[in-house]
Amino acid sequence: MGAGAMSTVVHAHDVTRRYGDVTALDQVSFSLTENRIHGLLGRNGAGKTTLMGIMTGQNFATTGELRVFDEQPYENERVLSRVCFIKESQTYPQHFKVRHALDAARLLFPHWDEDVAQALLADFRLPLKRQIRKLSRGMHSMLGITIGLASRAPLTLFDEPYLGLDAVARHLFYDHLLTDYAAHPRTVVLSTHLIDEVGDLLENVLLLDNGRVLLDTTADDLRGQVITASGPASAVDEFAATSDELHREALGRYARATLRGTFGPAERDRARELGLDLEPVSLQDIVIRLTTAQARRGDAPTGPADLGAASGDAGITNREAAR
Numbered sequence: 001m002g003a004g005a006m007s008t009v010v011h012a013h014d015v016t017r018r019y020g021d022v023t024a025l026d027q028v029s030f031s032l033t034e035n036r037i038h039g040l041l042g043r044n045g046a047g048k049t050t051l052m053g054i055m056t057g058q059n060f061a062t063t064g065e066l067r068v069f070d071e072q073p074y075e076n077e078r079v080l081s082r083v084c085f086i087k088e089s090q091t092y093p094q095h096f097k098v099r100h101a102l103d104a105a106r107l108l109f110p111h112w113d114e115d116v117a118q119a120l121l122a123d124f125r126l127p128l129k130r131q132i133r134k135l136s137r138g139m140h141s142m143l144g145i146t147i148g149l150a151s152r153a154p155l156t157l158f159d160e161p162y163l164g165l166d167a168v169a170r171h172l173f174y175d176h177l178l179t180d181y182a183a184h185p186r187t188v189v190l191s192t193h194l195i196d197e198v199g200d201l202l203e204n205v206l207l208l209d210n211g212r213v214l215l216d217t218t219a220d221d222l223r224g225q226v227i228t229a230s231g232p233a234s235a236v237d238e239f240a241a242t243s244d245e246l247h248r249e250a251l252g253r254y255a256r257a258t259l260r261g262t263f264g265p266a267e268r269d270r271a272r273e274l275g276l277d278l279e280p281v282s283l284q285d286i287v288i289r290l291t292t293a294q295a296r297r298g299d300a301p302t303g304p305a306d307l308g309a310a311s312g313d314a315g316i317t318n319r320e321a322a323r
């Protein structure tokens, strides 16, 4: 990353988190650039929640170092006053009504914006007087989203923020996020499984797989790096020889390969000469192809036991055992 205007909000160096013999994060290193929307992606059990917990001082690294705003976040009020973590499993005191949660958030977040909160409450039609434990799953998510956006925290993290939300509510979230973020830039981390839906929101992608960083790049670069090439199988073979083949479907004498590499004008001309069609791949498909190719390949960086890593737990435990 070049010096100058771009500043780093989170810096992780060789962060490992073990729970007994489970390695949830395995020597994770990355930086999050300020004032971007970062997608934290990965399959179930990849380590996303663990990583968010460490970034927000609710969990800690077994080894390695993670700094937020250039300081250790753990029990550090200077850092934590600038951080808002909206997690799927958020619990509130038993008697709390929606308005109590908002009262608490107003006190907790120094950049709180009441207009944002009111606009979201109205759009979501959230009943202020209802007890939180009586909210539906979707309404519970709406409350978290309202607090997360109204907090205007310089670092705001959403862990699967839309469980139970219908399509209308999810799009309200995306619209409010984009509008408020454009007016008040801040660093947002969004962990999500609905990659296609948020694909256009994400500026950077941090992809975890089995506790390791599989990808750390801008969404635009990533889209440029992965394409499908389809046409006569022999031509696909020839074209694929110079890139990394992630996936292939054979359709008789025709083939369609998902490839990762550099696809500039020269490569595109070459494809045309070979009679191949090149097409872009959605962010969601890129993530699926990369994570499954990684599991199938079973080589560096994650090791042979990844072959059976459909469940993160089993994969990680096996991998540990194999060492």
Ligand SMILES: Nc1ncnc2c1ncn2[C@@H]1O[C@H](COP(=O)(O)OP(=O)(O)OP(=O)(O)O)[C@@H](O)[C@H]1O
Residues within 6 Å of the ligand: 019, 022, 023, 024, 042, 043, 044, 045, 046, 047, 048, 049, 050, 051, 312, 313, 316
């Ligand atoms: N407190 C804990 N004790 C033991 N193992 C844990 C604990 N928390 C997480 N793990 C394990 O660490 C791994 C990573 O879990 P984590 O919740 O960080 O993944 P995730 O990417 O958020 O998954 P999902 O998308 O399913 O929410 C998993 O194998 C999980 O079982």
